[in-house]
Amino acid sequence: MSCGKEVLPVYIELDVLVNVTRHAVEGLPNEVIGFLLGNACTWNGTTYVHITASIRGKSVASETSVSFAQDALAEVAESIKRDHPDKEIVGWYHSHPGYGCFLSPTDITSHRLCFTMPYHVALVVDPLRKEAAFFRVVEGMGYEGLKSAIVRRRM
Amino acid sequence: MIITINELTTRRSVKLEVEPGHTVRVVVEEVMKALKIPPTTTYRLVLGGKEIGPELFDKTLGELGISDGAIMDLVPRPVGGAMLPQDKLLKRLEREEQEMRQQGYEFTREEMWRPMSFPMVYSAGLETLDVALRYIVTFQARGFVLTKKGVEEQLTHTASIYVLRHYPYLDPKLGAPMRIFWESNIFHPNICPGPRYGGNGLVCWKMIREWGKTFSLATLVRGLQLLVENPNPDDPLSKIPICMQATAFFKENPHLMGSMQPSAGGRPRVVG
Amino acid sequence: MVKVIDVSVPEHVEKPPPDQDPNYEVISCDEEGDGYDISEIVDILGEVESTESSGSPQT
Numbered sequence: 159m160s161c162g163k164e165v166l167p168v169y170i171e172l173d174v175l176v177n178v179t180r181h182a183v184e185g186l187p188n189e190v191i192g193f194l195l196g197n198a199c200t201w202n203g204t205t206y207v208h209i210t211a212s213i214r215g216k217s218v219a220s221e222t223s224v225s226f227a228q229d230a231l232a233e234v235a236e237s238i239k240r241d242h243p244d245k246e247i248v249g250w251y252h253s254h255p256g257y258g259c260f261l262s263p264t265d266i267t268s269h270r271l272c273f274t275m276p277y278h279v280a281l282v283v284d285p286l287r288k289e290a291a292f293f294r295v296v297e298g299m300g301y302e303g304l305k306s307a308i309v310r311r312r313m
Numbered sequence: 314m315i316i317t318i319n320e321l322t323t324r325r326s327v328k329l330e331v332e333p334g335h336t337v338r339v340v341v342e343e344v345m346k347a348l349k350i351p352p353t354t355t356y357r358l359v360l361g362g363k364e365i366g367p368e369l370f371d372k373t374l375g376e377l378g379i380s381d382g383a384i385m386d387l388v389p390r391p392v393g394g395a396m397l398p399q400d401k402l403l404k405r406l407e408r409e410e411q412e413m414r415q416q417g418y419e420f421t422r423e424e425m426w427r428p429m430s431f432p433m434v435y436s437a438g439l440e441t442l443d444v445a446l447r448y449i450v451t452f453q454a455r456g457f458v459l460t461k462k463g464v465e466e467q468l469t470h471t472a473s474i475y476v477l478r479h480y481p482y483l484d485p486k487l488g489a490p491m492r493i494f495w496e497s498n499i500f501h502p503n504i505c506p507g508p509r510y511g512g513n514g515l516v517c518w519k520m521i522r523e524w525g526k527t528f529s530l531a532t533l534v535r536g537l538q539l540l541v542e543n544p545n546p547d548d549p550l551s552k553i554p555i556c557m558q559a560t561a562f563f564k565e566n567p568h569l570m571g572s573m574q575p576s577a578g579g580r581p582r583v584v585g
Numbered sequence: 586m587v588k589v590i591d592v593s594v595p596e597h598v599e600k601p602p603p604d605q606d607p608n609y610e611v612i613s614c615d616e617e618g619d620g621y622d623i624s625e626i627v628d629i630l631g632e633v634e635s636t637e638s639s640g641s642p643q644t
Contacts, residue, residue: 324595
């Protein structure tokens with residue numbers, strides 16, 4: 159199957175999506191958060207992201223928000239240096255258990271402050287409604303859904 | 314001395330010449346400026362497996378043991394926030410309004426969608442909260458009012474429920490999903506009469522902070538019925554004279570603090 | 586004054602995306618940007634959990 163000739167903004171490897179979903183399911187009923195790793199590449203003048211790994215954040219979920227626990231980011235940095243030295247953080251993921259895939263105002267602000275490149279992506283997973291979607295922020299306080307593809311390396 | 318900072322969302326790397334006396338703050342500011350990232354506290358520096366967060370930004374490099382040749386990572390700290398988009402919130406409230414009608418509660422509804430200032434329950438001053446809608450609900454419960462004749466029964470009550478934008482999640486500032494103000498008259502240790510009766514309508518009610526995601530407007534109104542019938546004189550609104558009067562009254566008349574079930578009806582009578 | 590000596594900005598790799606790369610196959614494509622139905626993934630994870638642990642999976 160091909161997605162047509164246009165370069166999509168984001169490609170995610172199947173086992174990464176599985177790992178992100180597993181994290182979301184294990185965190186129920188709370189939200190979870192983590193980073194998406196991979197590379198920003200260019201082809202025919204378009205920049206896209208190829209997500210090849212994810213890193214769980216030790217998550218702290220309150221009644222209104224989910225964030226990285228104390229020293230969780232240090233673990234993330236060490237993980238990346240040790241296991242993924244050739245990759246960059248191309249985006250983040252978090253879950254919305256039962257309330258659907260979208261970016262809340264906090265999500266939008268967070269994304270805007272933390273992910274400053276136009277190709278950085280946000281992945282939202284709802285393990286109860288069983289949905290997942292990619293987003294990026296746009297002008298003002300807006301955001302839009304991103305076209306994407308789930309891919310797998312041939313054996 | 315020379316240190317290197319790697320920015321992990323782009324693999325850009327900044328090399329800096331610094332002194333041990335420089336604070337972390339000025340170093341991070343220079344790095345953000347060089348990378349054209351707006352300065353915020355949403356980043357953390359990581360050195361040797363330890364996080365340096367904003368609470369340490371005023372420490373000097375020397376104090377933190379950062380020396381020549383140090384390589385640090387700059388990592389962002391995103392926060393996911395729970396909040397329904399407006400259309401989903403309205404759909405949910407539609408279902409909850411249905412439930413209220415089924416329970417026999419009368420109400421009016423007004424869309425606000427703006428910040429509003431409210432007096433705080435536990436301290437002086439006002440707090441500004443993001444309000445979505447305001448409901449004015451009328452319900453039955455066996456309560457009391459103070460009249461010239463004394464303490465009389467009062468079976469009908471009216472309260473304003475300000476549903477906050479974060480509903481059904483807790484507003485992060487308030488720790489609760491809504492604010493409640495009494496509109497009718499009442500004689501109760503934890504509830505102040507409404508503005509038309511010379512009070513400010515404040516309600517002291519711990520249950521609002523034990524809010525669960527499965528609660529609804531109808532369960533809230535039921536909770537208000539139970540509060541009316543089961544005053545808590547051990548935790549009154551101590552700065553409000555009529556509430557302190559009510560506290561003394563109920564301590565002297567414990568038999569008037571009802572069972573946990575709201576009653577069905579009956580005529581008002583003078584009790585004390 | 587803190588002095589910035591060097592800022593290195595690595596170039597993005599120039600390479601065809603996975604859907605134009607014979608080393609990759611496309612499993613699913615979201616051409617509208619509406620998101621995915623991940624029921625299959627969640628359900629398979631549920632099954633794995635129930636065979637590995639003694640408790641029943643959460644629904």
